[in-house]
Amino acid sequence: DEAETILAVNNVEVIYNHVILVLKGVSLSVPRGGIVALLGANGAGKTTTLKAISNLLRAERGEVTKGTIEFDGERIESSSPSDLVRRGCIQVMEGRHCFGHLTIEENLMTGAFTRRDGAANVKRDLDMVYGYFPRLKERRGSMAGYTSGGEQQMTAIGRALMSRPKMILLDEPSMGLAPQLVEEIFEIVKKLNEEQGVSILLAEQNTNIALRYAKYGYILESGRVVMDGEAKALRENEDVKEFYLGVG
Numbered sequence: 001d002e003a004e005t006i007l008a009v010n011n012v013e014v015i016y017n018h019v020i021l022v023l024k025g026v027s028l029s030v031p032r033g034g035i036v037a038l039l040g041a042n043g044a045g046k047t048t049t050l051k052a053i054s055n056l057l058r059a060e061r062g063e064v065t066k067g068t069i070e071f072d073g074e075r076i077e078s079s080s081p082s083d084l085v086r087r088g089c090i091q092v093m094e095g096r097h098c099f100g101h102l103t104i105e106e107n108l109m110t111g112a113f114t115r116r117d118g119a120a121n122v123k124r125d126l127d128m129v130y131g132y133f134p135r136l137k138e139r140r141g142s143m144a145g146y147t148s149g150g151e152q153q154m155t156a157i158g159r160a161l162m163s164r165p166k167m168i169l170l171d172e173p174s175m176g177l178a179p180q181l182v183e184e185i186f187e188i189v190k191k192l193n194e195e196q197g198v199s200i201l202l203a204e205q206n207t208n209i210a211l212r213y214a215k216y217g218y219i220l221e222s223g224r225v226v227m228d229g230e231a232k233a234l235r236e237n238e239d240v241k242e243f244y245l246g247v248g
């Protein structure tokens with residue numbers, strides 16, 4: 001049902017370089033205001049799925065060759081990435097992708113490039129971002145390239161928030177970070193979801209933490225969804241435990 005579903009991916013196929021079939025008919029949906037996890041091993045197709053949604057495949061010589069994608073009630077397969085940002089759907093890329101030679105605050109401000117609602121509103125949102133990430137406020141004048149991995153991940157999420165998104169596609173936020181910091185970041189993401197109503201599609205190899213914060217999960221293997229269900233049910237599933245949670 002349209003009002004309740006913010007993102008619907010239907011039977012999407014992705015081919016790289018005209019020959020390499022990587023997504024073999026992926027379907028998933030995210031309810032408005034929900035947190036959904038996209039799980040799977042390295043190479044399963046998580047990043048490709050997010051990039052198919054945000055139309056970032058072209059730079060990698062990839063294309064969606066089948067299926068449909070709907071965001072907020074509209075088909076988006078042919079929307080450009082910046083058009084999608086304007087509509088409220090933004091991706092936080094794997095590996096953070098900050099501008100290393102800009103300060104944290106300058107990085108955050110680059111996230112407001114699609115805004116047309118004036119400096120006062122942008123300033124208010126910058127304060128909102130600093131409210132969620134006090135650490136970024138402390139380090140606002142530091143060059144992003146010299147800050148820690150955790151601070152860069154926070155900057156990347158904060159930058160996305162500056163576009164006032166309805167939905168964030170979050171690619172592997174735990175990557176390369178210490179467990180304590182991963183927890184800190186997930187807590188903030190949860191608060192953003194609850195307080196700002198931002199819907200989240202979260203691609204994670206860290207099944208354990210993802211299923212603690214998401215309400216629902218999809219497991220990808222070789223470009224196919226092999227299992228999906230409520231997070232609680234997945235956590236208790238014997239196969240998930242054995243293959244993805246490291247307890248057999």
Ligand code: ATP
Binds near residue numbers: 017042060061
């Ligand atoms: P990771 O955790 O490494 O991001 P993933 O689940 O996100 O893994 P993808 O990055 O989507 O997986 O990759 C899925 C498959 O597509 C892999 O087999 C990968 O080698 C292949 N692939 C990714 N990008 C390209 C590309 N530009 N050209 C060809 N094949 C690619």
